[in-house]
Structure formats: structure tokens, C-alpha cells
Amino acid sequence: MEIIQVVGLGIIAAILSLVIKEQKPMFAFVLAMFTGIIIFLFLIGKISDVIRMLEKMAMQANLNIVYLDTILKIIGIAYIAEFGAQVTRDAGQGAIASKIELAGKVLIMVMAIPILSVIIETIIQLLPS
Secondary structure (H helix, E strand, O other), X not given: OHXXXXXXXXXXXXXXXXXXXXXXXXHHHHHHHHHHHHHHHHHXXXXXXXXXXXXXXXXXXXXXXXXXXXXXXXXXXXXXXXXXXXXXXXOOOHHHHHHHHHHHHHHHHHHHHHHHHHXXXXXXXXXXX
């Protein structure tokens, strides 16, 4: 029941943040940021389990591991960009958060180009000539 621990930590941090925000808004932001980092670190073990399972399945399917690595990097970029955008939004910097999201989307598109080109080449080979 790890979710109960995560939700409990989040609720406690939110209540503390609301109380502290009246006196020291900067400390409330730091508390929220560190809570997010603690939750992320708590989930790293679960994420690594999922990655190992995906790698095992890819090897069993004789899938090129380069494509799986690229997909995992894309997923990592998405999560990191989302986390960074949420932290900057919590700090009241919506414009910077939007730029972080844009950068994440562009980096994902750049990383996806090799996979997209292989898909297009495969489709072209399947079409009758």
C-alpha cells in the first residue's frame, strides 16, 4: 500500500505548506519542492522494475534494444519536463513552466525521429510497388 504513504506524505506536506505560506512563502515553496522530490525518489525503485521488465520482454521478442532505449528516454523526458513544469508553476512562474513543457515536447520529437523513419520505411516496403 505504497500509495497510502505517498498520499499521506502529500497531504501532510500540503497542510504544512498552507500553514507556513502565511508566514514564509519561500519555505512553503521549498517544502512543496522537496516533497515532490521525495515522492519521485520513492518511485525510482518501481520505475526501475518496470524498465527491467520491458527490457526482458524486448529481448524475448528479439526487438532491437536501441528502440526500447529511445522510447524509455522519451518517457523519461516527459516525466522530468512535467515535474519541472509543475515545480515552476508552484513557484508562480507559469510562463517558464510553459517553456519547460515546450522544450520537453521538442526533445521528444527529436528523439522520436529515428523510430518514425523506421516505421515509414517499413510501411513503404509493405506497399506494393
